[in-house]
Amino acid sequence: MADYGVAEARNKFTHLLERVEDGETVIITRHGKPVAELRPASVPSPRDKGPEWQAWYDEFVKRRQARPPLSAPAAELIRAMRDGDPE
Structure with missing residues (x-):
């Protein structure tokens, strides 16, 4: 030191x-x-976050994969929201 x-x-x-x-x-x-x-920054790896975090993350991934695909590319959806185009 x-x-x-x-x-x-x-x-x-x-x-x-x-x-x-x-x-x-x-x-x-x-x-x-x-x-x-x-002092050096400590960046925890996902393994260091504990079983609760891993369970939450696994549930998040499961819910994300269960969603249907978007009806249009994200850029088009944002453009429609910005311009007020009804859909």
Whole structure:
């Protein structure tokens, strides 16, 4: 973990982002006191979301596949809604 003052962090922001991309956490300080922390973003994979989420997603896919196909291409439907064409 590395500490940087605000001015130094501003001047080396790209470098700090590279360190964060490599998995390091960077602390930004103001007058020696921590005010911010840069760390890698955690993006959960669908597997990490748990069985409740997976059940919801499976139900969503099932309902989506059960719907009939559209009567016209989406662009035509949007154009008709925009122009007020009755259908």
